[in-house]
Amino acid sequence: MVLTDTRPTPAAVPVLVPAAPRVHARVRILGVADRLFYSEGVHTVGVDRIISEAQVTKATFYKYYRSKDSLIVAYLQGRDKRSRDFVSALEKRESSAEQRLRGVVAEISSELMDPAFRGCPFINAAAQFTEANHPVRAAVQSHREWYLMKVESLFRTLGHERAGDAADEFFLARDGAFAFANLGDPVAANAALHRAFERVLHAASA
Template identity: 40%
Template sequence: MSAQPPVRARILDAAALLFYTEGIRAVSADRIIAAAGTTKVTFYRHFRTKEDLVVAYLRAQSERIRAAAGNLDPDPCTGLLELATAMGEETCVPGFRGCPFINAAAEFPDAGSPVRTVVREHRNWLHAQVRGRLEQLGALNPDTLADQLLMLRDGAMVHGYVADPAGVTDALISGGRAILEHALS
């Protein structure tokens, strides 16, 4: 018989599943406590507030994405293609409900909230990853170009959730190529 994961990890795992599938505001702390098989006292010992739990959830998502990005090809063009492919394919995974950061930003409209701070930090990191590769390619305005590619990515994430995700990967890649070809020509 294998040991259960530590209680903090169980709480985070339960929250991640419920937040992503049902929405952050729709899920009560009591539901997370029950799903994690813990008590309120233990829950609040690890997370003083539900917002603290949301911040931890988003940080864990960011760490997962950053770890995966560490495996991208160092060639800027190949790495961007791999990134677009991974993002497009993510929209085809059963149960896909959009980008957890876009979803969290929609549920926490106050730009000063800790949740929005984590969303901003993650998006700044992602922007820097794309901008760095664009700089390697010699783009004249890599910040603007990175913004355009991330807007395309955001649209693909939303489209993959609200419409048929078939073709999202190809559309994301061809749209990105068109932007790059225009900017780099």
């Protein structure tokens, strides 16, 4: 005789997977703004669209950002922080001024060759705000002054007799490469950037 186990099979215990924590509304708003402002332009994108894509109410938006201009400033400050964090990590990784400068150029190159590249976010934003004392222009100026100071310091460490001039030339090459690539020829822009950088670097060691 075959004995059959007639005991009821215990019901499967459901495994509860904790839901991913919802991103804070302020962070969602800024994340959407960062993506849209960079890809489409700060003047093109309206507040209502940001509110819709961030899935927040209008009251929530204005709780964290008093105006669209204040959100643009926050967007630029976020981009500035990324640059500062990159340079800080580069300084920890590379001990020589030349390698740090080459690291900066390599980062610019990767931006130029990125299919999603739409130009320099700071130059793009400044072009749409003509008032010299506007908070957006102030955010742009703060970033560029910091960047120029960092590059000048590296050229001075290399022993360049005119470190300030070298930094200006570097910045001119960088801004030109950003504009050149944004107009449709990133490969040529990247090559020109490297040629200009090598000339400035050679002058530092001549």
